[in-house]
Amino acid sequence: MRNPSSSSSPMPRKTTTTATTPCCSKVGIKRGPWTPEEDELLSNYVKKEGAGRWRTLPKRAGLLRCGKSCRLRWMNYLRPSVKRGRIAPDEEDLILRLHRLLGNRWSLIAGRIPGRTDNEIKNYWNTHLSKKLISQGIDPRTHKPLNPNPNSSQFPQGQNQNSGPTSVDLEETGRTYRVIATKVSQTFNMTNLDHYQNPMVWQMVTIPAEFDALVMSATK
């Protein structure tokens, strides 16, 4: 793996005049790759004072970074619980299954995979899995076979191709989802299985930790 802190030169970024989060608009704020010294400052500070209050944290920790940058660095790299290294085949399999269920809800997916961050999973998806699915003739957005005929309507009226799983998706894989829904219902005392045919419900539901096992068992 490349050393993320190997360069001390800040990455040039596009400038914007859009009103934005205050911590990002300040002049004199350092950008680009983090140095080992900065990592140590942030790590030591969070271990001592705890994570949070990101806006004021940089000043308190003696860092010339914006709060957003500090939070991102902590969440994606410095947190002790972050697992480094290659995505294992079983993790890849789980990502695929969860993405089929949840769409691009990276934080939700990451929440079900211990030690992996949303950024890591998003990157892995974009650089590996989406290409892998395409090479297998599967649309990475819908997890359905790629349609060779662009004129045929793959997405019925009102369906947003960019969104997560649609009701049509759910219907077409109805049996699988029904099994999941039944198991979830049994486990968490839910009664109306029709809710599981509604993508809006999936968007709203905070999936409990036990869901992992249910997904695994129901879809294998």
Added chain:
DNA sequence: AATTTCAACAACCGCAACATC
């Protein structure tokens, strides 16, 4: 050996939701 292209991933941005005053 030098240059170009590709792949991987860290980091930034805008936005929205939520919290606080």
Added chain:
DNA sequence: AGATGTTGCGGTTGTTGAAAT
């Protein structure tokens, strides 16, 4: 109830090392 600040998310970009030419 509205304004302001904070946090978190997803999309995107830029840098860098590896591979190919």
